[in-house]
Amino acid sequence: MCSAPVTDGHDPEVVRLTGTTWESLSRRGSRSLNADAAAAVSDPATGRTAFVVADGIGDHLAAARAARTAAEFAARIGARHGAHAGILGAQAELLRQFPQTEADSVLVVAVLPSPGQPDGPGDIAWVGDCRAYRWNGRVLHQITTDHTVGEFWRTRGYGAAPRLDHVVITSARTVRPADIGTATTGSSTGRLLLSTDGVHKRLDIAAIKAVLAGDVSPANAADTLVDSALRAGGTDNTTALVADCRPLP
Numbered sequence: 001m002c003s004a005p006v007t008d009g010h011d012p013e014v015v016r017l018t019g020t021t022w023e024s025l026s027r028r029g030s031r032s033l034n035a036d037a038a039a040a041v042s043d044p045a046t047g048r049t050a051f052v053v054a055d056g057i058g059d060h061l062a063a064a065r066a067a068r069t070a071a072e073f074a075a076r077i078g079a080r081h082g083a084h085a086g087i088l089g090a091q092a093e094l095l096r097q098f099p100q101t102e103a104d105s106v107l108v109v110a111v112l113p114s115p116g117q118p119d120g121p122g123d124i125a126w127v128g129d130c131r132a133y134r135w136n137g138r139v140l141h142q143i144t145t146d147h148t149v150g151e152f153w154r155t156r157g158y159g160a161a162p163r164l165d166h167v168v169i170t171s172a173r174t175v176r177p178a179d180i181g182t183a184t185t186g187s188s189t190g191r192l193l194l195s196t197d198g199v200h201k202r203l204d205i206a207a208i209k210a211v212l213a214g215d216v217s218p219a220n221a222a223d224t225l226v227d228s229a230l231r232a233g234g235t236d237n238t239t240a241l242v243a244d245c246r247p248l249p
Helices: 061-081 083-097 149-154 162-166 205-213 218-231
Strands: 014-018 022-027 036-042 049-056 105-112 122-127 131-135 140-142 181-185 190-195 238-245
Touching: 022 036, 022 218, 036 061, 036 238, 049 061, 049 083, 049 190, 049 238, 061 083, 061 105, 083 105, 083 122, 105 131, 105 190, 105 238, 122 131, 131 205, 140 205, 149 162, 190 205, 190 218, 205 218, 218 238
Parallel strands: none
Antiparallel strands: 014 022, 022 238, 036 049, 049 105, 105 122, 122 181, 131 140, 131 190, 190 238
16 A cells, blocks of 8 residues: 555645554745655555655755655565665666656655564664654664764764754665665564654754654644744754554554
């Protein structure tokens, strides 16, 4: 099952994706268009579900198209073959569809096991600075590490100007297979958040934890995260996808 973007009838700047135990919300900031995208696919053969959030690089139509294409193909291929393969599939499709180099995006892919295996591992892959978080009921864990110039220098013990946190060093179009970020969670039970930098670079981890730990639906959690980032002065596009993976009764 692949859920296509649906524009909320009350606000043309809002793009919402819905599912039984997950929801995403995307709002345009002060950009000329929203180049964020989200997708979710459940594969009938594997029983796994892939969630994707993508952020187009730049404020132009090619970036928006690249993000939508990358999200769609990463979810479809990721649900069948895994998160790393999903990013490679997105890359192949971007190169096939778009000859222009500005058609590019960053993205994060999370593949969860079938509903009957809530304690199975989660499979995560990413390029750029979209993030994945997991709330396990006690601790909020940031699964991904930003692929930015700022993070590159900080991990090597050097200071970095804040602007370098917005310069990515990997992207869907250009990444080499060995440079794709990968991680595995010990269990998938809990609450998953995928977000673009318009959300997590405006909200600290304590604010994100407070929302995810609250007794609210995925829809309300996504709404709160996106709206809070914009109210905190965010000008970038903001997208949050929240998914619950709980044990069967």
